[in-house]
Amino acid sequence: MRDTIKIGIIICDRYRTCAGGKCLRSMRNREGAFSIYKDQQVELVGYTTCDGCPGGNVEYAPEEMVKNGAQVIHLATGLVVGYPPCPYLEYFQDFIEAQYKVRVVVGTHPIPEKYLKIHSKLKTWESPQWRELIRPTLTDEQTRLAYD
Numbered sequence: 001m002r003d004t005i006k007i008g009i010i011i012c013d014r015y016r017t018c019a020g021g022k023c024l025r026s027m028r029n030r031e032g033a034f035s036i037y038k039d040q041q042v043e044l045v046g047y048t049t050c051d052g053c054p055g056g057n058v059e060y061a062p063e064e065m066v067k068n069g070a071q072v073i074h075l076a077t078g079l080v081v082g083y084p085p086c087p088y089l090e091y092f093q094d095f096i097e098a099q100y101k102v103r104v105v106v107g108t109h110p111i112p113e114k115y116l117k118i119h120s121k122l123k124t125w126e127s128p129q130w131r132e133l134i135r136p137t138l139t140d141e142q143t144r145l146a147y148d
């Protein structure tokens with residue numbers, strides 16, 4: 001039997017009414033950042049928002065997720081693609097890993113093509129740091145179009 005990885009997802013509060021459609025679909029299909037779990041079962045043990053800038057819920061929500069067994073916390077793709085992207089992204093990643101000793105992955109579902117188009121025009125992701133941050137969710141054009 002394949003082993004099970006337990007994950008939590010924190011989304012950007014801008015998208016707080018989101019029902020999680022793209023995240024859950026990509027989790028099921030092992031697309032985008034979830035492609036790392038190709039050979040594992042994935043169980044979602046927590047899903048919440050950052051509670052709005054500057055992301056106060058990031059201080060506490062991971063604790064609940066870890067208590068529920070979370071081994072990895074995903075910062076949703078909305079933090080990457082929003083206009084502007086979350087300015088605290090790397091801080092959140094460092095903080096959660098330092099405070100809760102749990103792995104943090106930036107991204108969930110593949111970046112939709114429409115967001116890539118605009119961010120390319122804006123040159124948002126040209127730095128080496130950004131290239132690394134979008135690496136798990138950039139995928140390919142066909143996949144990105146399927147998430148538009």
Ligand code: SF4
Nearest residue numbers: 012013050053055086
């Ligand atoms: S930009 Fe960052 S801190 Fe602000 S609402 Fe979105 S995730 Fe939270």
